[in-house]
Amino acid sequence: MRAVLCGYYGMGNGGDEALLATLLQLLPSEVTPLVLSGNPPWTQSHYGVEACDRKSIPQVIAALRQSDAFIWGGGSLMQDATSWLNPLYYGGLMTLAQRMGLKTVAWAQGIGPLQRSFTHWFTQQTFSHCTAVSVRDRGSAQKLSDWDIPFTLAPDPVWALEREPVPGLWELPAPRVAVVLRPHAKLTPARLEVLTQALIDFQLATQACVLLVPFHLTQDRPLAEAIQPRLPGVSKILMLSHPQQLRGLFQGVEMAIAMRLHGVIMAAAAECRCFALSYDPKVSQVMQELELPGWALDEIPEAKGAIAKTWLELYANGDALSSDRIRAIIDRALLHQSLLQEALLGADKRSAL
Structure with missing residues (x-):
């Protein structure tokens, strides 16, 4: 299985890179990732994975056509506090993946702030058509409950990120x-x-x-x-x-x-x-x-x-x-891993969890 990983990757933000590193760590071994990145050569060299330019429409469409799944890889992607373009970009890609028939996972999301009526409606519509959804905070969980959308609530997956020593x-x-x-x-x-x-x-x-x-x-x-x-x-x-x-x-x-x-x-x-x-x-x-x-x-x-x-x-x-x-927090954060297993590989993997 091939999966496109979508987030604020390759943009120099350590928190978003930590989310990507954790997602790659928790992704089922049967899944081959392709990362949408702001700096594909950097992402490829740092993580040893395939990457393409997140702003190149032809490259992104080609990546989706070659893949079986699309994953929002953590963080507050659907929010319009930074820019109203954020939900249009991320929600647009998710909607495109859904219409192309890919399995779609909103993973470890933080929803909002959503200050505009259109972005609020668009976010609700996008989440409602996902194969599976996990969120990292109670505020986001409450929104999904209000929208009657099934979800998994677990701590931020970066709690489970493996560590390496810092030279010097x-x-x-x-x-x-x-x-x-x-x-x-x-x-x-x-x-x-x-x-x-x-x-x-x-x-x-x-x-x-x-x-x-x-x-x-x-x-x-x-x-x-x-x-x-x-x-x-x-x-x-x-x-x-x-x-x-x-x-x-x-x-x-x-x-x-x-x-x-x-x-x-x-x-x-x-x-x-x-x-x-x-x-x-x-x-x-x-x-x-x-x-x-x-x-x-x-x-x-x-x-x-x-x-x-x-x-x-x-x-x-x-x-x-x-x-x-x-x-205990790390154990609960690993619920995000269980969601990936079930959403991407199906019920036959439940016994292995």
Whole structure:
């Protein structure tokens, strides 16, 4: 069986690459993947799979004609907060695959925000014709329930991503603290300044080695490069392109301060104390479900001392998730794998699960 994998792949975003890496890890061995990518040569060399240009209509149509299945590979693809074109692109491809008779799987999806009536209707129609659907959060599950569409609800599959060691990480002085920031309209210059000042005070108090980790190299790197020269102690900008190394990074840090969703998830999965800065409901939902400390961006204190004090309290006395709880979450995340087996290979594979 051949399956086309569709997501925000080959675009330099570590979280979406982590979703692709996890999907490839969990995909049944009988299925040969073909990835729609923004950088096909990079995707082919990094993952050892066939890839084609996600923006080339002839290549995409040829890929669909050669395949038996089409998979939305995780993430918030059907949302119009970033652009109203997102649901048209992803939903258009899903609709085309459905009309061509392929098995279609909406895998590990986060639905919304959907701010326009047309994109809301189009999303409902697209999901209703899928062979199988899995979602990663309760908000998306509620939408599908309201639409009377069957689904599987399970934690984000990146919880199950295998990890690889980061070359040179253990040579950096301990303790190590990872910081994962991303640009956002609510991360105003004033808020970024107070966070930077708080990070300076935190480093002076802990003597920690601060690792600034751009998940999206193009977007996040300027933030890291603006902060690093101001830090008084040892620091390093770690630009990792392999998702498994991003996952492995958090095994070697004492604490993480993270905005990006998969930074929060990878830190929590590594039994790392984690402080979340939420810019999106998907981050807030994970904070609530895991009872993680953190703030929404518009709730960040105006005083650097209050921020540094909160971080120091977590560093000194905070608890990471227990290994038993992490194992239970990973076990539930593997429901996404079971869905792939049943949707793509049928009932004859159920006994092997």
